[in-house]
Amino acid sequence: MTRLKAAVITAVTRSTRRRDGTINRTLLAALVWKAKPSPKPIKGISTTDHTVDASRGLWVRLFSPAAVQPGTAIPIIVYFHGGGFAYHSASTLAYDALCRRIAGSAHARVVSVEYRLAPEHRFPAAYDDGFDALRWIDDADVRFSSVFLAGDSAGGNIAHHVARRAVAEKETLRRVRVNGVVEIQPFFGGEEATASELRLDGRVPFGSRESYEWLWRTFLPAGSSLDGKWSNVFGPGSDSGSEDWTDFPATMVIIGGLDLLQDRQRMYCEGIRGRGVEVTAVEYPNAFHGFFVFTELPEAKKMTIDIADFVRTHFSPACS
Template sequence: MAGFGHSHRSPPSLPWTVRVQLAALSAAHRSDGSVRRFLFYLGDLHAAASPRPDAAGVRSVDVTIDASRGLWARVFSPSTTGEAAASALPVVVYFHGGGFVLFSAASRPYDALCRRICSELGAVVVSVNYRLGPEHRFPAAYDDGVAALRYLDVNGLPADLGVAIDLSSCFLAGDSAGGNIAHHVAQRWASTAASSSPPVSLRLAGAVLIQPFFGGEERTEEEVELDKASLSLTLARTDYFWREFLPEGATRDHAAARVCGHHVELADAFPPVMVAIGGFDLLKGWQARYVETLRQNGKPVQVVEYPDAIHGFHAFPELADSGKLVGEMKLFVQEHSTKRMA
């Protein structure tokens, strides 16, 4: 892929607002990558759902998917008028990042990001609050993702939201660990939907993986080179996240982490994928291998590259690449929706 040679460039200069937030995140981690949970939760401010439209016309409401396991989602719906109000909208099912152990659908950065996606794409966004490790290890997050799709397939969305969704134009999206979840949920759904009884109406039209969290026991050249290049992610932290999520005793070569190579199974109905890769993300080597695996299996994949982007750039609207990414997502959804969006 173009633009990702090892030029040993200096990390990009970041706005002070971004640097402050990254410094706070760094302070919540110990040198071994583990989380100082008290500090983290002090900084993980939550936003409440808001049924009243915001300045962009986006409303949100929390929906219970499975009370027995505490599974819920925050649903964001855009302002629609005239002809658009009568049209069924594409739906984007979003999985937040955080190494499978941090953040929630209510965390302010994710509430704000999903509002932006909803407004810019003109789509309904369902942000899944999946269970976290280490209390809920593999495969809990994947189980919750599939449960969210089943809920939408059977129940749709509450009528009081005032919007209809086109279940034949359902997209999965996620960043970092959420991108990992989006891949595995897509594979599970694509593997079983064709033979499901009764038949399902929800069709995966595409998946957007933003700097997905993949890995393995070996250290890639990119992991070694970029370990200290950014405050947003280090090797120690990635190792910690895998230890908290994977089954006890599993290595990073577990199928949940190492999603590349000939052993990876991809269903016939596996959807087209868009993969966003940042030039200063230590995970980019694994992401490149994932893209190559999709291509070797004949799966449609689009790569969008941001040479100066750090891991997690999408969460900072003051970064130009964050806006560019949402624009690329809009084009991808337009291209792959059953009914082309205006």
Template sequence: MAATEDAVRPPALPWTVRIQLAAFSLAHRRDGSVRRLFCSLADLHVAAKRRPDATGVRSADVTVDASRGLWARVFSPSSSAADAPLPVVIFFHGGGFSLFSAASRPYDALCRRLCSGLGAVVVSVNYRLAPEHRFPAAYDDGVDVLRYLDANGLPADLAVPVDLSSCFLAGDSAGGNIVHHVAQRWTAAISTTSSSLRLAGVILIQPFFGGEERTEAEVALDKVCASLSMGATDAYWREFLPEGATRDHAAARVCGEGVELAEAFPPAMVAVGGLDLLKGWQARYVEALRGKGKDVRVVEYPSAFHGFHAFPEIADSGKLVADMKLFVDEHGNAGDNNPAPF
């Protein structure tokens, strides 16, 4: 996963993708900080739709904790041809911990694709955002959504049975970071609590990790693609981490022998893009998991930039969904031959 001369060439992209990336770049100042008014105006939201779309997917919003505005959007097939209950994928969106929501148009569309492509019910978490809500708010929200599902299950009107013993966490960029920390918290606690919700696997799509050190990939790929730069990553960390913390904080630097992993931490899939400046940190994360004896599958897309999966026009975006389905199919129901539908 090291940077090469070929890797630093800007990718050839469809014009529709180039326009969207240019707009996203305009949302950031030269120092990488976010133009919040621009982002709030450009971040188009869509409502949940109980009526099935062209692919048979419908959605509904579920309130988890109204006092802090915590909710999730549930995507489900209108019907299921399978006899067995469907797996559940709990999804955390990206955006540097400070942008987007479960209602943002790109993430609503992505979760619909995942629901249809994986043959799973997808629960997209609308966690609280920085800088108003810094570390550990996003992690707290993620764990509390799992607790809510464990206690209450999913809405009875889904029309499809689900299997909470075959539950996966998935997320992209900052969402991938949240996936790791929520999975660690959940699996570290299950030895002392009983739960019907079992994490069968975690899927980290170009997860957002970092540190004070600059990796070879960060230096070589900075500004290669408009979707991410070192200035932007630094700004995101400044807004999310506790006041005065450096990027070597445990929330960001998830690598090395000092990383704590619960014995029950589930199998992981890590998706890496060849043009993603974060890939050096992602490689170190994979090494840390393997060093602890964890099962890790790395899927690489050599010509993919950070955030490629959000664009269905890009072939690798479809390949990612196919790779995710293979992972879910392999690890689903691995620990329960008689799952109980909810």
């Protein structure tokens, strides 16, 4: 049943890709289920939508545990959904459900970011929107004990780069300091295929190097190398190795044993660990890319527990 569901999702995304590199958004909207905000708690979590910048359609969905009083300081997890920079939304049913589960398990408020999508909005739109979501939290009338960045696939990539910017531009943020980063199967790439990409290409759910390269082409500026730091953090076309990594927050990376991108994720872990970053790599041997939206899988439940443990270990008791 899980593989059938994955096949349907793959068929939906592929059917909306046009030959000219654009996406049929009208068809996509008709095929993908969305969840409305629910101020009345569902499974103990209420949700409300908040505009960050109406001029560019930037908004966030706030997930709040109902048992927590509005003025109480608890961790905030800023979440960036996956979809190769081109698909999904903070209101996509699967992501609404995922953020609800994370908020409940971690006993935290989750801020899910509706960032702009490629190819209509290419690099660096998603990164700019992610950082501006932090600015919104910085200015919002909400107390928090600590701030975490999290995301899956492309969202994990965004979480990394927003964290880098949050450290580099910390003087522009009054209250927000990132305590930790959670990257769920982060979307990294490169010009030369890795062993896991060659071994698993086309053989596992959501496992197509051709699709991944198509998504990178829709996001990066035309002619960009996949070995640049935005896709390949420590690649041959990157200057990340010579950059200052002081104060980059503790990072948790979730890796699936059936994910094409697992080798790149391990190389990323090695790279930031070598720069003095505290790294927690969690491996699920039987997990394919995007496994966490399939709630029937035991790894999906374990992931929310592992994220909650990471947040509890790294949160700051100080209130803002």
